[in-house]
Amino acid sequence: MPDKELRPDDARRALAEIGAQRRRARDLLVPFLARIIIVWGAIYFVAYGLEVMGVKNTGLLWLLLVIAGFTASFLLGGRVADTLRSPAGRAIRNTWAYLGVLYFLLLWGFSTTMLSGGFFSFVVNLFISFALSVSGDHLGYPQVTGAGLALALLDTIGYVFLLPYYPLIFSLLGLSAAVYGFWLVKKHGL
């Protein structure tokens, strides 16, 4: 079709179609994103919520929840890799697997040096925010990358300036994230 046959209205329609199809393709990744958000939101809400309520010795619960979180994130990355045969999925899966290894090394290091649990949470949350940003980058979702960086900033501000409220802040953050994840699920009818 030569240029002269193409009318501006055709061009507009074609541009709209390109935009619509690209959005449709990107929506394929929403179920995975929504589930990662729900998993980590629920973990933060439950574990920090228990600390807010004054429950002592939540260490073992934390450990089990974080293992569940890393495993779920790793498996979700694997599903992206299988469904789309995407290198992004493999990269996400690997990132969360490496993070799992780092977490256990950290846990070992902290438990033998008896450093404060608050500092441990601060460091783990920095790692998680990093993994979130990297995952967003691989998936091409700048919002997720931004959320990861915002989490790192909140983590630092909470630890440095608002330490007594740190569990409350992260519990509420977890609740908001889980609600947002469920909203995504409902919006996209997943």
Added chain:
Amino acid sequence: MAFDALIHQPTRLKIMAFLSGLPAESRVEFSGLRKELGLTEGNLSRHLSRLEEAGYVKTEKVFEKRKPKTWIRLTSKGRYALEEHLRALQELISQTRSGES
């Protein structure tokens, strides 16, 4: 900027645009693509062949759990051609706008 008649055909435009919306180097399975785009098998096959002949997409036929599967991905040549086509469309619209004002 290059208007690409091969890409501009409505069904092929859909296919190319959808594949370009996936993360880089991603592949999608034939039946999944057919379902997403609401096309018949024959229709999708025919247009994929045209795109593959032009080097815009690459298909890979494999057996997984004893079932034949076809994985499709956009090539870098295809991605470049779509971007050029997109620019040509935008250029046409902006020329029309400047002609009107």
